[in-house]
Each structure stands twice: as C-alpha cells, then as structure tokens.
Amino acid sequence: MAKNDLIGGALWEQYSDKVSSRMDEPKFRGEITEEQAKALGAKLIVADWGAEACGDAVRLFWAVDPKTNTILDARFKSFGCGTAIASSDMIAEMCIGKTVDEAIAITNIDVEHALRDDPNSPAIPPQKMHCSVMAYDVIKKAASLYKGVDISTLEEEEIVCECARVSLRTIRDVIRINDLKTVEEITNFTKAGAFCKSCIRPGGHEKRKYYLVDILKDVRKEMEKEKMAEVSETKEFKSMTIVQRLKKIETVLEAEIKPILAQDGGSMEVVDIKEEEGNTIVYIHYLGACQGCPGATAGTLMAIQQFLNEKVDASILVEPV
C-alpha cells in the first residue's frame, strides 16, 4: 500500500462513473408535493437526516400506497458532497416499487454496490463510505414516520461501524472465535473500521458510542478471565500432567505477573518445569528491564513464587536461570 499512499489527492479518481454521472445529473432530485401524492392516492412522507453543520444533510420524499405499503415514487434533496448526492439518488431509485419493509432492508452497502461500475471495484474511496451511511439512515427515518413508530425500534442491533454495518455482536464474536489481538485484525475480518475510521478510536471524523479499541480490550479481558477460570476449575494441581501444570502456571503469569513487570519495562518466560521431591520447580528467564535488576533475584522473585503458591499450588518453587 505504501507506494499507493505516497501521492495523495486522488479522491475523485476513485469515484465510479455511476457516481460521477449521478452527481452531475441526479435522476431523482426534487420534491414530491402533497398534491402529487394525493393524485397517486398515496401518503406523503418527508424524512430529514443529518445537518448542514455536520457537512451532510438529506431529505427523502416518499409517496406510499397505504393499501399495499408500496413506495410508488421517491425523490431527494441533499446538502452534501458528490458521494452524498449520488448515493441519495440511488437510494431514491432503489426505494421505488418496494414495500416500506423491503426498503428498510436496504443498507448503505447495497447502495454502494449498486453504484459500482464493475462488481469488484468499490464505487467510492473508503473515506467517503460514511457519506452513503446517511442515505441508509434516512430510509429508516422515513419508515418510522410512515409506521408512526420511534426510529430506534427499527434498529435491531447495536452498530459499531456504520460504514460497513458491523454490529457489536459480530465484532465480539470474531474476536473470540478467531482469537484476534489487534484492531487491524478486526478490520481484516469484518471490514469494521476500514472506511471513515471513526469507530476505531476516539478523535475521528465523528463521535461514536463504541470504539474498536475498547471492544477489543474488554473482550480480551473477558477471555483471559475465562481461561483462568477454566484451568483452575479442572483438577488438583498435583494430579495434573506436567504440560497441564505448565499451562496453568503460564496462564497465571500471563494474566497477573507479566502486566506488573511490563510496567517497569520488563518481562519473563518459563524455560522449563520439573518435578523433584514433591515440589514443582519452575525455571524462569528474565527479559527486558528485569535482566540485571537487583530485585529479580530477591524481592521480585519472592513475589512471583508467593503468588504462584497462593494462586496455583504451595509446592511450587521458582528458580531464575
């Protein structure tokens, strides 16, 4: 990617021809009046989303047949960039002929796909994806007005990344199932955070309720705790195999000892484990700042041993090598 990132400013070159032509000549620009709706025997819905102060605002007009709940006609107006205008235009087109419930199912990703020239090339550059999100939200707003319900009742899941429409549940699941450790991995698995990047961490394009960095941290913490509980729930330490013992000791070290050492820039690893005269001897090797630290053979060492004695088994002896 680096080579492609060195010359910036190619934003518009990444728009598909469909985006460009709809920006130049939107087909569904305009309004539907009360009279026009009445002439169709339809109910007029006017939904607003966004605000000029945020840089994007859209107004969607629907003429809905009250008997069949079918959207007979749709128009839009938009304050926004080319992407916002083009996606609003596509939204209006996609709504026509659908029932209100069918229209709710349209996502910004469907709109972006419909704007592609060829199915494998994105219609807009990643940082512009958020402009299409508004088109999705305004449909929900229009549907809620038509049904006379609050817009939140139409939203089934907590969405973390609006651009890629990835829910909190999905993100938590992929972290667990695939043992993900970085935000980049989450993005690679789910596309969350790949577009406007607002949901990665605070300070982006817009404020979010959830951020990927926090979700990752929370889920990792939960996973560590569960792992600890799992190991300690199993059998008595003395009756474990040597591998089970090693695993148990490492889990405790990983969760409780290493974070403390890391605060001073140090770390450690287990190099071997042996059974001798009823004791389990754990041979450890210090890393980083712990190497050569006077405490490493005195206070720190005692603390590690005591900790393992309390948390795992009283028979453990720790030997630095």
Added chain:
Amino acid sequence: MQRVYLDNNATTIVDPLVKEAMDPFFTQIYGNPNSLHDFGTEPHPYMRLALDRMYKGLNAPDDADILITGCATESNNTVLKGVYYDIMHHGKRNQIITTPVEHPCVANTAKFLESLGAELKILPLNEDGIVDQEILRRFINPDKTALVSVMWANNETGMIFPVKELAEAAHENGALFHTDAVQAIGKIPVDVRDANVDFLSFSAHKFHGPKGIGGLFIRQGLRLTPLLHGGEQMGGKRAGTVNVPEMIGMGLAMEMAAQNLEYELTEVRRLRDKMEDALLKIDDTLVVGRRGLRTPNTILCSIKGVEGEAMLWDLNKNGIAASTGSACASESLVPNPTFVAIGINKDLAHTGIRISLSRFTTEQEIDYAIDVFRNSIERLRKISSSY
C-alpha cells in the same frame, strides 16, 4: 473546454522566464558547488546573483542569512525545532506562542514540540480574524515565552497579520519572532528590516518559482541548530547539496515578484474585487474578512446551501480549479479550521470555497469563472435540502 486556474494559494504556474533561467543548470552548468574544480565553481556567480536578488527582495542586510531549503515546511521546522533545541530544551523560556490558523507545518510542529515538553499557547483571534498587538501583549510572558510564530498572511482567507507590531511586542518581552511569509511574498510588501523579524520562511512555488525549494531568513547574529545535519553546505547551516537550478529560479522569481508587486496590488486586486462583487451579488453568499485587510488575490467565500466539495466538483467539471481550504487538508473532510477559528456560523463551515488569483489570471478568465459560479450555485441549490 476552457481551463482556469484559481488556486494560486496552493501553487502557481512557473513563470516561463524563470523556467528558462533554470534550464542551463541541468545539462550545462551542473557541477556540485562544493567541488573545487571548475565544474564546481562555474555556478557560483549565478548563485551569488540569486542570493543578491533574494536579499534585495526581502531587504535583508548582507550579514543576515538566507538559507536555501527544500520548502517552507523545512524552513518552519528549522525555526521551531532549532529554537526548541537551543533555548527551550534547557532554559526557563519554554513557551511557544502561535495562532489557531497557522499552516499545518507550523501548527503540527508546535504540537510535536509540546509533546516533548514545550508549553504551547494558541492565541485567540480578534473580530477581524487576526491577532493584533494587544492580544499578543495580553498572553506573552516576559519570563517564559521563547518564540512567537505568526504567519504574515493566511493561506485560506488572505488575512494579513500586523507582523511589525507583533515582532515589536515579542522583542519587548525578550522573545524571538518568526513569521511564515509564504502567502505574503509577491502579494504585499515584505521587508524584514522594517518588520524587524528574527526569522522568515518562504517558498518559491507560491510566487511563480519551482516546487521543492524554499528559503529561511535568519537575522544577523542569530544562529540555529540545523534541522538537517550533514555536510558543510550553506556555511554549515543547512546540510545537503544545494538545489542549484531551483535556487537560480527562486532568485529570479523573487526579483520578478518585487517587480510585479504594483501590478498585483492594483490589477490583480481589481480582478479579485470584480469576482468578489459578482459572488456577493448572488443571494446568501458571504466573503470572509474585510477586503482592506486581505492579500489582493484571495477570496474565501461561503455559499449557503452548497457543500464545498460539491461546488469544487462542479467548478472542476467546467475546467476551474479552486479549493475548499488548504490543499493539504482537502481529503480530510473536517470543517475548514480557519472557519471554525474565526467563529463563522457552524452551518457555513462546510460551504467554504477559496478562490486565489495570480498575475497570470486574465479578465476573460474571471468573466468565465463568474458565469460558471452562477450556474453551478443555481444547480446545486436546486439539489440542496438546506436551501
């Protein structure tokens, strides 16, 4: 289709005479000026002439330095980081004072130094959108302030800052004064002796010179730890082989900027005012900053109901280049920081269009641009949900 370039605050066309003057230094007089042989010394008289032109252009005394740098970004970094290393890093003067509307190469360098322990004070602006002497006096600290850095003219609004008065207030309080004069040279008189600044940065491509070369004036008697360490070029003050062809080009460009200053202040201003008047005749438009306080080539216009990038798109379709703000920021999608800093209504923060002319802009081009603006505003307002 006609093409009209109205983005001269981003960069300018190289004057054909400047290009011609640079030409021999690629294939004929190409020696390294630090070599002892004739190839190396051949460019010296031309380099001396280029320096003469720059010293004259800025009215700099011979015992001051004008370092040739890679760009104004390098010049600005050299000043801020140099003052940090030399004074702030180990002294009790640990404060940089600057404004909220500096170019990113000053703003972000100052922020970086703040992360290293410097204290950063960002001044508020007055109702005209500039910092005046009274504001600086209110915030400057005679025991703490090491450096005051204020641009001579703003890239987005064209607003001119009272550099002479600000330098005076800085000096009275024992602080050094730096100005980023990138948007001032060639547009308004720039005189380092009269303004009494300690450091002044400039960039050739903003006044019809080539890209990739800039300069840094350092007052006589001052010395800065260099940004680039290396060889003994530029008297050991800026390492790296001198970009000879572009230095020659920058010298001539600077001389021509001075020669054309009168034209800029009268004819370019007339065309700018014509464009501005036409825009203001359209309903619900406004131009940021009083005309008398701006560089003669710049208009920052807000068009109600029309999003900046959409406007830019339409202008581009008609062959016209303008800007929504700083070109460096045009992909970032955040509201124009200058709009925010000068307290423009939030609704208008996404409607800014910057038009910047040069001495190469013709009346016919302005007439064409006025037509395109009228039509595009009409079209986009028809689409707009907020107009």
